[in-house]
Amino acid sequence: MAIGKWDKRFIGLALHVAEWSKDPSTRVGAVIVDNKQRVISMGYNGPPRGVSDHYVTREDKLFKTIHAEENAVLFAKQDLTGATAYVTHPPCANCAAKLVQSGVTRVVFPAPSEDFLSRWKESYYAAxxxxxxxxxAVETGE
Structure with a gap:
């Protein structure tokens, strides 16, 4: 099923939220909305509160980064059952598990690029x- 007008708007909002990330290589944003298209929560990728965003190595960054979807779930102030998550990148397996566990019933994100799949293929297919x-329900768009 093709993504609709509101889906495109919320992906656009997720792209805006992604700009708040200080990660120089990958900025990811997530927006979670209820079934009446009201924003419940937003998140972007970055270190936990109070932890420096200056990393010595890539591995150090990977260990300390909270993904956008995780931040959106963590900062939600209401039940996410039946919600839709809009993410600027395909969710990894760990984030998919958190979205499922939180009650999200629909996820919308752009189709993965070849570059993305070259690095995240196993996690993407597990997700x-x-x-x-x-x-x-999973919907991928432009």
Missing amino acids: LGMFVEAGV
Whole structure:
């Protein structure tokens, strides 16, 4: 199913939120909305509160970064059951698990690029498998 006008708007909002990330290589944003298209929560990738965003190595960054989807789930102040998550990048397996566990029933994100798949292929397909098994609708767009 093609993504609609509101889906494009919320992906646009997620792209705006992604700009708040200080990560020089990958900026990711997430927006979670309820079934009446009201924003419940937003998040972007970055270190935990009070932790420096200056990393010595890539591995150091990976260990300390909270993903956009995780931040959006953590900062939600209400139940996410039945919500839709809009993410600027395909969710990794860990974020997919958190979205499923939080009650999100639909996830919208751009189709993965070849570059993305060259680095995240296993995690991406594990995420898709979890979404399918849990009955979470997945829609990819432009």
